[in-house]
Amino acid sequence: MLKSIVRVKHISVLIFILLFQLVTANLAFALPALKIDNTTNNQRLEGHFKIWHDPAGGALLSDARQAAADDRFKTLESKGSTGSKSGAIWSRFQLHNTGDSPQRLFLEYVDHQLVFLDGYQRNYGNSEFKLVAHQSMLEPFSERLISHPRFVSFVEIGAGETHEFYFRFASDPKGFVYPDLRLWQPDKFRYVQSIEQLGIALLVGGLLLIAIIALVGGFAIKDRIYFAYFFYALAKVIVWPTVLGYTHMYVLRDSFHWSYMSLSGGITIFAGLVFAREFLDTAKKTPRLDKLLWLMIFNSLLLIGAALMRDSAMATGLMTLALLLYPIISVIALRRWAQGSTNGMVYSLAWLILVSGLFAQGLRDLGFVEHNFVSYYWPIVASYLEMIAISLAMGVHLYRLRQSKELAEKSYRHRLETTKEELERVVLERTKELQLAKQTAELEARTDSLTGLRNRRSFFKDAQSMLSSCQRNRQSMAILMFDIDHFKTINDTHGHSSGDVALQTFAASISSEIRESDIFARIGGEEFVLAIRAEIAVAHQSAERLRKVTEHIYVNAGVVQFKFTTSIGIAMIEDDDTIEQVLNRADKALYQAKRLGRNRSMVA
Numbered sequence: 195m196l197k198s199i200v201r202v203k204h205i206s207v208l209i210f211i212l213l214f215q216l217v218t219a220n221l222a223f224a225l226p227a228l229k230i231d232n233t234t235n236n237q238r239l240e241g242h243f244k245i246w247h248d249p250a251g252g253a254l255l256s257d258a259r260q261a262a263a264d265d266r267f268k269t270l271e272s273k274g275s276t277g278s279k280s281g282a283i284w285s286r287f288q289l290h291n292t293g294d295s296p297q298r299l300f301l302e303y304v305d306h307q308l309v310f311l312d313g314y315q316r317n318y319g320n321s322e323f324k325l326v327a328h329q330s331m332l333e334p335f336s337e338r339l340i341s342h343p344r345f346v347s348f349v350e351i352g353a354g355e356t357h358e359f360y361f362r363f364a365s366d367p368k369g370f371v372y373p374d375l376r377l378w379q380p381d382k383f384r385y386v387q388s389i390e391q392l393g394i395a396l397l398v399g400g401l402l403l404i405a406i407i408a409l410v411g412g413f414a415i416k417d418r419i420y421f422a423y424f425f426y427a428l429a430k431v432i433v434w435p436t437v438l439g440y441t442h443m444y445v446l447r448d449s450f451h452w453s454y455m456s457l458s459g460g461i462t463i464f465a466g467l468v469f470a471r472e473f474l475d476t477a478k479k480t481p482r483l484d485k486l487l488w489l490m491i492f493n494s495l496l497l498i499g500a501a502l503m504r505d506s507a508m509a510t511g512l513m514t515l516a517l518l519l520y521p522i523i524s525v526i527a528l529r530r531w532a533q534g535s536t537n538g539m540v541y542s543l544a545w546l547i548l549v550s551g552l553f554a555q556g557l558r559d560l561g562f563v564e565h566n567f568v569s570y571y572w573p574i575v576a577s578y579l580e581m582i583a584i585s586l587a588m589g590v591h592l593y594r595l596r597q598s599k600e601l602a603e604k605s606y607r608h609r610l611e612t613t614k615e616e617l618e619r620v621v622l623e624r625t626k627e628l629q630l631a632k633q634t635a636e637l638e639a640r641t642d643s644l645t646g647l648r649n650r651r652s653f654f655k656d657a658q659s660m661l662s663s664c665q666r667n668r669q670s671m672a673i674l675m676f677d678i679d680h681f682k683t684i685n686d687t688h689g690h691s692s693g694d695v696a697l698q699t700f701a702a703s704i705s706s707e708i709r710e711s712d713i714f715a716r717i718g719g720e721e722f723v724l725a726i727r728a729e730i731a732v733a734h735q736s737a738e739r740l741r742k743v744t745e746h747i748y749v750n751a752g753v754v755q756f757k758f759t760t761s762i763g764i765a766m767i768e769d770d771d772t773i774e775q776v777l778n779r780a781d782k783a784l785y786q787a788k789r790l791g792r793n794r795s796m797v798a
């Protein structure tokens with residue numbers, strides 16, 4: 195029993211579905227009129243219209259009406275657009291005002307890519323069609339009824355009335371068209387428009403800020419990567435408002451041309467590729483892939499050329515090629531990432547975001563992805579996010595540059611410090627050496643090299659100061675002049691070197707017998723002189739003592755030893771004496787001593 199009830203229910207559902215399909219397929223205009231009233235706002239017509247493709251593009255309203263009568267209007271099958279088609283797409287729909295007052299509405303075209311829009315309206319069943327929209331991108335922007343980057347038309351429907359519409363969408367000569375409109379209350383439309391423009395202004399302003407910072411950075415750091423980044427950001431500042439229609443709305447109000455979009459697009463692609471080369475350092479790190487990048491740069495230059503020459507077919511082809519080649523950058527970035535480059539990692543991510551935006555736009559235009567808020571704005575947001583990601587990487591780049599500069603400065607300071615210390619040490623060492631050399635030179639200048647005693651010059655200097663001091667203090671001073679006896683014979687007998695040893699031994703022996711304050715010097719070959727502070731008697735005693743000391747000197751000359759004696763001349767200083775005068779007197783006394791038989795001392 196229960197089973198049969200379920201079966202009957204199933205059958206009735208099936209019959210209902212079949213009947214529904216039969217009815218909907220046979221009705222020329224199966225879609226019911228869209229109900230509107232004063233609450234209608236941001237209402238898309240999608241699902242409430244049917245379309246007809248006119249491949250030649252020359253069909254008039256009468257042709258479209260005939261197509262409708264022949265049931266040639268079909269439901270739009272794709273999600274995004276009608277795809278790239280030549281000619282025009284006609285859409286047909288009805289609006290029914292359920293309210294008790296007339297409705298004035300804005301009909302906004304949902305995309306910015308349309309070139310022509312025509313619209314016809316009539317009160318269903320009685321009146322003739324009238325033209326409610328006749329817009330063209332080729333017309334100056336200033337002539338638009340409602341100032342907006344996308345086409346906006348105005349319709350009015352009386353209370354309780356149903357109106358029938360035919361809208362013609364065309365992109366000349368071939369293009370992507372999404373035949374959809376949005377209904378707005380005019381005041382709400384203006385409010386949403388200002389919000390949208392604020393959002394776009396913020397994005398573009400952000401890009402401009404990035405461009406300025408990059409430019410300042412370029413001048414400050416003198417790194418050309420920042421200039422490349424500035425150029426790229428600036429190109430984006432130009433391309434997005436141009437593509438979205440704002441450039442024509444605010445700047446080029448009277449001169450629309452599609453080539454401006456291609457030109458700004460070409461420049462942006464070119465700038466992006468130049469920046470990618472710098473940022474990823476492809477010339478050095480991936481030389482083979484770098485050649486592909488050059489190819490892409492060449493393609494972007496051709497695109498710029500085609501846009502300047504206003505060759506639409508060539509520009510479209512080159513732009514498509516440029517976008518199709520874009521994934522190569524991702525490959526390069528991934529390759530650089532694999533090589534351990536942080537820039538490579540960031541760029542892989544940034545480029546993925548950008549390509550996803552462009553991909554979304556492509557899929558939407560081809561009709562694979564729904565035309566909605568996200569698929570409409572994702573490309574520009576993605577393009578912006580790409581710049582943010584790169585900005586972060588540039589920040590990191592700057593931070594690292596600063597760090598390595600600080601490190602270099604630190605090690606430079608350290609090296610400087612070490613070098614300074616080293617220099618100071620060397621200077622100190624050299625100064626010491628120089629002082630020592632000077633001392634040695636001075637010593638040599640006043641020393642007799644054979645005996646180590648003062649030489650003649652030094653004796654005169656030191657004896658002079660002793661003389662002055664003694665004359666000042668009225669002290670006695672004596673000069674003892676020594677001359678070794680028969681020294682020539684010593685030389686002749688024992689050899690010159692033995693004579694030298696005799697002189698050295700004599701000098702050492704006498705030196706050890708006198709006071710430190712006494713001035714002893716060798717002033718000639720075998721002549722020595724001693725200056726002492728002493729009375730005449732003491733001087734004489736000293737001379738005798740030293741003479742006796744000399745008698746006991748034994749000189750070792752190989753197998754034989756020999757002795758020698760010395761004669762001494764003594765002279766006392768007198769007032770106003772000079773050293774020479776005293777020496778002369780001592781010399782005379784010495785001569786006396788020699789004459790009297792040598793080995794004796796004589797007072798002058």
Ligand SMILES: Nc1nc2c(ncn2[C@@H]2O[C@H](COP(=O)(O)OP(=O)(O)OP(=O)(O)O)[C@@H](O)[C@H]2O)c(=O)[nH]1
Nearest residue numbers: 677678679680681682683685690691693694719720
């Ligand atoms: N070995 C050596 N001999 C020297 C040096 N300087 C001078 N003589 C020698 O000393 C000798 C001095 O001789 P003389 O002036 O004739 O006097 P002397 O032979 O000592 O005779 P008297 O002075 O009269 O006792 C010379 O033969 C010089 O060549 C020296 O530095 N070394």
